[in-house]
Structures are given as C-alpha cells and as structure tokens.
Amino acid sequence: MGAATPIRDLSARDLEPILAVARKLAVSFDLDTMLGEVASAARQVLEADRVSVWLHDAATDELVLGSSSDLGAVRVPASMGLVGSCARNRRLINVPDCYADERFDPSMDRRTGYRTRCMLSLPLIDHKDELVGVIEVLNPASGAFDEDDEALATVLAAQCAVALQRGRMMEAVIEGERMRQELEIARSVQLGTLPTTMPAVPGYDVYGRFEPAGLTGGDTFDLQVVDQGLLVVLGDATGHGMGPALTVAQMQAMLRMAFRLGADLDTAFAQVNNLLAEMLPADRFICAFIGLLDPGTHRIRFHSGGHGPILVFRASTGECEVHLPTSFPVAAMPLPASRAAATLDFAPGDILVLISDGLTEYCDPGGEEYGHTRIHQVLRQHHVKTMAELADVLLESVRAFGRGAPQEDDVTAVLIKRESERPLAASSFARSLDSLEAIFGFIGTMFASYGVDASLRQPVEFAVEELFTNMVKYGKASEAGVRLTLVRIPGGVEATLIDHDTEPFDITQVPDANVDLPIEQREPGGLGIHLVRRMVDSLEYEYREELRQTRITFRKTLTGASGSGGAPKTGDGHVHD
C-alpha cells in the first residue's frame, strides 16, 4: 500500500487494521457507512474509547459532526475549539489534558455527559491537499497518546481522507442525478398536458407552440374545444425547475376539469385562482390568459391574470392593439369576488397573439431584449400566413435576433386567427380559351396578395387551365361562366372550379394515359387529367344534381403529396433532375 512516509517504521501488526479499513472504505459508497468504518478503525488501531469524525463544509466553512446530509448534525465554525484549530492549522494536535487547554470546548461533554481527558486531533487532507475534515480520537486505554500513536493515526488519517472525499463526491453526484431525474419527470408531466393536435374550429386558424428551455421553465398552453367554446390558455409559472412545471400542469388539469363539468368562465377562473392560491407557496404565482372563444359570434371572453400585453392584430388597419391583464397573477391571492370577463371581437383576418415572456425577454448577446415592437413588425409583414407559419417566422425572428444566445426560458406562442371571409378570391370567367389570360392574371394576383409560394404557381395554373379547357370543350354552351375560387390553405392553395348546366362526368374516373406507347400510337389529347393528377395533392369531383353543377376542387401545397394519382414515370435518361 503506497502509504505516506510514516514518522517511524510500522510493524505488520500495526498495518493490518489500517489495511483492513482501507479495503472496507474502497468498496463502500455510502458516506454514513464510511464514517462508521473510519471511527471504528481508529478506535481499534489506537485503542481509544471514542472517535469523532468531523467533515469540513467548504460552503459555510464549518465543521460538521457526522454526515452533513443529517439536518440535525452538530456544526461548529472551523475557527472554534481544538477541532477548529486543527482544521485551520492542518496540524496534528495531541492534548494530554483537555480541560487544561484553553482551546478545548467543553460544551460537547456537557451535552453528552462524557468526560474527555486527552484527545488526539488530526486533519483529514486528501490527495489534492484539500481539507476534508478532522478526526478526533479520545481517551486511549493507555492514558495518553505517544509518538507511535501519532504515527499510526497519521497513516490512518491519510487513508480515510481520500476515501471520505470520494464518498462525498459520490454523494453529490447521486444527489445531482436524483434532482435531474425529478426535473425530467416534472417536465414530462408538464409536456404531457399540452395539446398534441390543434383543434379544428370552423372559420379559425388556431395554433399553439411550446419551445422548452432545457429542463427548466414553467410555460403551458391549451387549445381545447369544450361545450362552452374554444378554451384558450397560455400560462407562465414563476421560477424555474420542478415547481413551476408541475404548477402549470396542475392549473391546466383544473381548468379542463372545470370546463368539462360545465363551469362558466368567470367561476372557473375565480375557483382555480383561489384553489391554487391556497395550495401554492406564498411566492409562487402564474401569469395566465384564460379565455373562451365563441366561433359563432366571433367573440372571445377572457380573464388575464398577470399575462400581458395581449396583442390583437387588426386586419382592417394593419396595426396591433395592446390589451393589459385584467387582474393580478393567478394564485397570487384569493379573488374577493368573481368578476366579469373582458371581451374581444374578431373581425375577418384579425389575430389574437399570446406570447410568453420567454419570447419577448429573449436577449441577444449584448443583453438587449427582443421586445414587443419586433412582434408588431412580424405581424404586419406576415399576417396573411397560416398561424403555424407565423409561429415559425416569429421563432426564426427571435433566434436571428438572439444570434446564438442560449434560450433562457420557455417560449410559448398561441395564435388565433379569424380567417378572412371565404372565398379569399373568386371570379367568373367566360367559357372561352380567350379567358385564359385573365385566369392566369387572377391566379397571379391571388398568389401575390396572399403570399402563396411562387413555386406553386405553375402547377396551379397548369391544373386550372386543364380543368377549365375541359369545361370549355365538353360543357354545354351555358350562359354562366366558370367560377374559379382560390383559398389560401396552410402551405399552399385550394382551387375550386364550378361549372353550371352540365352533365355529370367524373373526371377522377378517367383512366391514366398510357405514356409508354411508341410515338406512332400516341395521340394528342387525353393527357390533361393524367398530368393534373400528378401535379396536385388531391383532386375531387362533385356533381350537384339539383343545380346541374359540377365542382372540381384540387389542393396544391409545398409539402403535399404531389402525384397522388399515380407514381410519376421516370424518363429515358434525357431528363436529369
């Protein structure tokens, strides 16, 4: 055993118990067990009556008797008494008569009724020369500690110091891991309460997005269709770590339950506030917007406990309105009486924007906050996009602003848009090939005004032309023109062509052209529908008997499965993609 050079040569008999304790300490991982082993080895080797092991708490510069994880442990400042003197000077102290030494603190004896006569104190210094603690050996059978005892104790102390330091580090690692696991569990509870799919609300585009910041943060949102309307929640609990994550999950559950049981908004808000106020520690609260949207009347009633500003983009003016919270944060204190909700009315194209402070307070490397003005700019520029796209733009804008600065807090956005009146764009065209120019102009204008991706324009024009020319060719000479309606949908466009006074003819049943025939057998024509199928995501045909009306609808999006009508044919090598 590569022991430190002892003061004198140790006999094999002396070394045996020291080796034994070193072996025991090597296999032990529990600090309390280790302390017991050290004490009993010292008692045995030095034939002493009692042994105390003090550990140094570097954070407070105190010496702690026994395991520091014990809250009732005895603590003394590292400057006090013989033990303090030993720690401070890092020197062995051999006191034959304690009561004659002024450094001795007799309070421990008074407390325990024990009488300390002589005491050997040794500093525990680890291999990195750090003070681990102090070991005190009391009242040897021989009556006093001699030089041999000092030498033995020094070797023992060196062994114990390294083992104990290892034990303390292990304990810290285990504690850290336990806390991390607890945080992870709290996080998964919190994430589990978020909606996984966005509800379909007629006439509205609703979207919520949650970007967690590492393991900490206490944001939540909810978008649920309940009997009373669309429940809209955005919450941000104070603080970081396990508490806020669980708090918002709790609020979420309470609200869903309240509304499922038929509670009205004002009662639900007051009751959830009061219940959380009772349950949560005094310094905890949640900034929360809780609202119910009636998609029929286009009115949202809401309470906002501390969440603000609430932004409303008004399509008619292109500007943002700012609304303040209606009351103090949820759970800050009980509400004296339930009060009436505030209301907001949606006009077509209006957007309600709820954003947690993790976004507005996102800092760039220089410490400047993202703020609200930039959100207004994004809204003005991108309000025609779908809410999912708008959320993307907002988050990209924040990230670009942050220039790589880490995300410190959860970032949550809830966006509620009343769709612009449908159809977004509609026009009738005379049934003539001469209308094509006007049709293409109409499509171009629609793409530009509603911000539809330009790469979709050619396939959309192609499909419209093919469907329109079919109607011109095969339709009766109806007086009414063909009506073309274009609607902006997430990531693209939906087009509907309506032809009046027609016979039923389901174009979706037209077989594909055989494109592998040799040229002699191929005829001009018959390719239109074949190609349309390959250009668009979906193609639907509907015939309304009572109106003698044909409606053909197709959708084309950036992400859509083009060529739904069959796998595209690959070429003979002249075409390179």
Added chain:
Amino acid sequence: MFTIENRPDGVVVLAGRLDSAQASNAQSFLDRLQGAVTLDCRGLEYISSAGLGVLLKTQKRLMASAGKLRLVGVNRHLRDIFRYSGFDQIFEIEPLE
C-alpha cells in the same frame, strides 16, 4: 404572351406561355417546318397539355420524313410535365442548366 420565331441559324425560339389559347398559333408555325429542328425553349415558361399536343403532332409529321424535333433549354416545370407524360421518351430534351 407567347412568341415563336426563326433564328437566322434555323433554330426555332419559343418564349412565354404555350397554353390552350396559343396552341393554334404555335401549330401553324410548326406546320411549316421540315427536317431536323431544334426548339430553343429557354424562354418558354409554361406549357399545358394543348401545347404538348402541338409538339406531338409536329414530331409525328417530321419523323415520317426522317426529321425530328430537339428541345433545348427546358426548365424544371416543363421537364416535370414531359416526364409525367412520357414525352421524355419521344423527344430529345436538353434541360436548362
């Protein structure tokens, strides 16, 4: 807007949009061609199935007398259409790089 014209070197230059409304213009121009003809499609933005019909009819006529059409400078949108319609097997096509 659609234009079709002869370059001095005999190459036929197509530009703009070859849709159903322009198909008959294109057809009457192409009907006058003989032999092996190169169509410069660099300026051709758009083609519909009516335009494909014009090209097919011309190709069949030229091939009957040992001629043919060669399409150069074909954009991506057009290439998709040629591919989906099997026209890439009927015409020699050089993509627009």
